[in-house]
Amino acid sequence: MPHPIQHSAHLLGIAGLTPEQVLPYLDLAESYALLSRSRTPPRDVLRGKTVINLFFEDSTRTRTSFELAGKRLGADVVNMTVATSSVNKGETLLDTASTLNAMRCDLLVIRHAQSGAPALLAQKVEASVVNAGDGMHEHPTQALLDALTIRRHFGRFEGLEVAICGDIAHSRVARSDILLLRLLGARIRLAGPPTLLPSAFGKMAGVTIHRDMDEAVTGADVVMCLRVQRERMGAGLIPSTREYFALFGLDQRRLGLARDHAIVMHPGPMNRGVEIASEVADSRQSVISEQVEMGVAVRMAVLDRLSRSRRNHHA
Amino acid sequence: MPHPIQHSAHLLGIAGLTPEQVLPYLDLAESYALLSRSRTPPRDVLRGKTVINLFFEDSTRTRTSFELAGKRLGADVVNMTVATSSVNKGETLLDTASTLNAMRCDLLVIRHAQSGAPALLAQKVEASVVNAGDGMHEHPTQALLDALTIRRHFGRFEGLEVAICGDIAHSRVARSDILLLRLLGARIRLAGPPTLLPSAFGKMAGVTIHRDMDEAVTGADVVMCLRVQRERMGAGLIPSTREYFALFGLDQRRLGLARDHAIVMHPGPMNRGVEIASEVADSRQSVISEQVEMGVAVRMAVLDRLSRSRRNHHA
Amino acid sequence: MPHPIQHSAHLLGIAGLTPEQVLPYLDLAESYALLSRSRTPPRDVLRGKTVINLFFEDSTRTRTSFELAGKRLGADVVNMTVATSSVNKGETLLDTASTLNAMRCDLLVIRHAQSGAPALLAQKVEASVVNAGDGMHEHPTQALLDALTIRRHFGRFEGLEVAICGDIAHSRVARSDILLLRLLGARIRLAGPPTLLPSAFGKMAGVTIHRDMDEAVTGADVVMCLRVQRERMGAGLIPSTREYFALFGLDQRRLGLARDHAIVMHPGPMNRGVEIASEVADSRQSVISEQVEMGVAVRMAVLDRLSRSRRNHHA
Numbered sequence A, B, C: 001m002p003h004p005i006q007h008s009a010h011l012l013g014i015a016g017l018t019p020e021q022v023l024p025y026l027d028l029a030e031s032y033a034l035l036s037r038s039r040t041p042p043r044d045v046l047r048g049k050t051v052i053n054l055f056f057e058d059s060t061r062t063r064t065s066f067e068l069a070g071k072r073l074g075a076d077v078v079n080m081t082v083a084t085s086s087v088n089k090g091e092t093l094l095d096t097a098s099t100l101n102a103m104r105c106d107l108l109v110i111r112h113a114q115s116g117a118p119a120l121l122a123q124k125v126e127a128s129v130v131n132a133g134d135g136m137h138e139h140p141t142q143a144l145l146d147a148l149t150i151r152r153h154f155g156r157f158e159g160l161e162v163a164i165c166g167d168i169a170h171s172r173v174a175r176s177d178i179l180l181l182r183l184l185g186a187r188i189r190l191a192g193p194p195t196l197l198p199s200a201f202g203k204m205a206g207v208t209i210h211r212d213m214d215e216a217v218t219g220a221d222v223v224m225c226l227r228v229q230r231e232r233m234g235a236g237l238i239p240s241t242r243e244y245f246a247l248f249g250l251d252q253r254r255l256g257l258a259r260d261h262a263i264v265m266h267p268g269p270m271n272r273g274v275e276i277a278s279e280v281a282d283s284r285q286s287v288i289s290e291q292v293e294m295g296v297a298v299r300m301a302v303l304d305r306l307s308r309s310r311r312n313h314h315a
Helices: A004-009 A020-039 A060-072 A089-102 A117-122 A140-154 A172-183 A213-217 A230-234 A242-249 A288-314 B004-009 B019-039 B060-072 B091-100 B117-122 B140-154 B172-184 B213-217 B231-233 B241-248 B288-312 C004-009 C019-037 C058-072 C089-102 C117-122 C139-154 C173-183 C213-217 C230-232 C241-248 C288-314
Strands: A052-055 A075-079 A106-114 A128-134 A161-165 A186-193 A205-209 A223-224 A263-265 B051-055 B077-079 B107-112 B129-134 B162-166 B187-191 B207-210 B223-226 B262-264 C050-055 C076-081 C105-111 C128-134 C161-165 C187-189 C207-212 C222-225 C263-265
Touching: A020 A140, A020 A172, A020 A288, A052 A060, A052 A089, A052 A263, A060 A075, A060 A106, A060 A128, A060 B051, A060 B077, A075 A242, A075 C058, A075 C288, A089 A117, A089 B019, A089 C288, A106 A288, A117 A128, A128 A140, A128 A288, A140 A172, A161 A172, A205 A213, A230 C089, A263 A288, A288 B091, A288 B207, B004 C230, B019 B140, B019 B288, B019 C076, B019 C213, B051 B091, B060 B077, B060 B107, B060 B129, B060 B288, B060 C050, B077 C076, B091 B117, B091 B129, B107 B117, B107 B288, B117 B129, B117 C173, B129 B140, B129 B288, B140 B172, B140 B262, B140 B288, B162 B213, B162 B241, B162 C004, B187 B213, B187 C241, B207 B213, B213 B262, B223 C161, B241 B288, B241 C058, B262 B288, B288 C058, B288 C089, C019 C105, C019 C139, C019 C288, C050 C058, C050 C089, C058 C076, C058 C128, C058 C288, C089 C105, C089 C117, C105 C288, C117 C128, C128 C139, C139 C173, C139 C241, C139 C263, C139 C288, C161 C213, C173 C187, C187 C213
Parallel strands: A052 A075, A052 A106, A106 A128, A161 A186, A161 A223, A186 A205, A223 A263, B051 B077, B051 B107, B107 B129, B162 B187, B162 B223, B187 B207, B223 B262, C050 C076, C050 C105, C105 C128, C161 C187, C161 C222, C187 C207, C222 C263
Antiparallel strands: none
């Protein structure tokens, strides 16, 4: 991306980042994870700073993760859950941004149904903007926490085979994960119903597309299941949950095709019995809870680093 | 109950507790009530600790009481109000628990429409679980605050006659109060419409059941009115509010049948003119506001003690 | 107003205040605005104090402003957003007040659809009550932040011509602004559709009423646009948005009739293209963001001063 300074102040997506920009987040998050376990995160890192969670889509889980991250570093955290009104969305968004800016917000965490909304905000506010999920675009902190969880298990990304299964086309999680894991050296296998497999990623080096789930999982080091959005089913893009589970659900038999040391990931919340079998979700190979734990640590690292780059930027 | 260690880490109900386990909560709450009046609660008791208020039923009053209790002791308090979805309730609850556990929650306050939900959670999380009301089962902090309020007025429980009036059968407040006040030595009189009087309690020593409200109130030291749940009326279990008030409402005449020093209690929020007359609610005998004040103090004591038992447990 | 002591403990409205009571708020807010810019507000001003935001009407913007003000001064801030129930509103309000009082709330910020609700509460609670907007009555902190913004630009109020345009009749913002700016010496011009122009203000010294927007704006130092409440249109009180904009919208041509140094104000959120043109809202003459910034500073000043007067009052 053309504006390197922007990257030091915002986290809008994984696209355009270099490993040198990404790895410090993972390293800092790793140390925050340790401090969180011993209940001793440094409360003065964000003291006097204001973090606003501006959520235009409801997501208790992600909002709570950012809220805890901010509070554990001593910030004032304010939640704003805004029902997206039907009229003048774009305008309202910019006016909201302008309002928050005037309230002297330091870190603005935004989730929005429109792709590109965080990038638009970032041009209008002095605060550092963190994209907490925008439309079908990106969800960079999810990708960072996934990468950190993988690194903790394998110590590396080079040579790893990561199968990502489900509704790839509509998933900002898949998109950010593919970009980040490729950047760090892993190879990606995508599997899902033909209606939900984007052709764009098929042309990307190191990414293969599989219509057969078994094929994608065989020999994989990481199997990542995506959440089935039930509203897609109404639209006819996904068959019944029963048929979906038969074709693309991760059960013990399928997991048996992966490497013995393979780990199972899911961004949550899970539809048990749809994209993942309960026995797999609760198995020893599942690292789903660790993903949640790393989520708080990654968000602490992101808030901390963006706050520091701001300090330098404004100094 | 078979697991004594559990009691040192959770507060799931009054059933199974001994006076030796209960009285320290009252004593500590008494001292927190004093400190709150002078605005000097010790802010470092829960510093660095995370309290999550996980409310599957909306209750601004109880949630605020726990939130204030946590904040006054210096905890990071995060509110999660979750609309109970229609599908896979049990599963979702456990996955939510697992998520909160992974976020390193220390104290988990839960309200849920299903009886037993907090006990289920307690088996799955490392956090200390506080039951803030589960279905028609228990509401232990309400019972503790009621007991503390009574003790402040009479200095004892032995020999006190406590009348509890209204919808006993569906009330977790009544259930926890009966268990706790009996445990501490008070005698209980239950009064209400025959459809709402459970026969189970009638077999309990020290508990008498009265279909006539006047009979239950006569000579009582404490008269506790329960909130009429208006949805019960639709189900035909309760007559009209006017008829209910005539038969089981606490007005001045009825209160006159109690002892001169009798106190009037209500867990709130009140339906004035239904289960209690306004003149009684606002009378000098009413200790309803004191119950609210003791509510914060009791929750401070509960959060503090559970946090300490955790510390010992994990040390 | 007959109770001078009340004014030292509550902020219920502008009516009845003297310049000597108002100006200290502006002076203190001015200094808090500076401290907020340098991120160094004194965190111990409200340490140990409890601020409850009791909002019976949803207003993310105002609630956030008060929440930030409280947190930046170190208070425990608790949000209570209460859906106004249909039955027994008055009673519920007083019982809610009594509950918050018992929870040892120090500062109670209330927004309510009923005019006079904050004044009613103030009689029942020990906490200092701040009116954050009540029905069509008053919104005193909005008036204070508007006055502060004007003073920062002109250094005075005497001799200023302030045009307030739109739905004057239903606007608590207009009402509080008119009272405060008149008190401080400015002259007021009111412009709006005849159905929305109250005759009462026309009899007030220093206030003129204009059915023609151009006439009101010509030679004005300040042009303040009010938000069009879209629900008024359904009621037939306001013509179409297009027609409204033609008659009472502030566009560049109209703004050109004001003095060259004129500033443009709006309490937000804006309906761009209805009461204000986007080019005007984003112009160099617009001080709308500064109003938001002063909003937090004014609320810090109000919470601080009321808290101090309480301290003296109770000492």
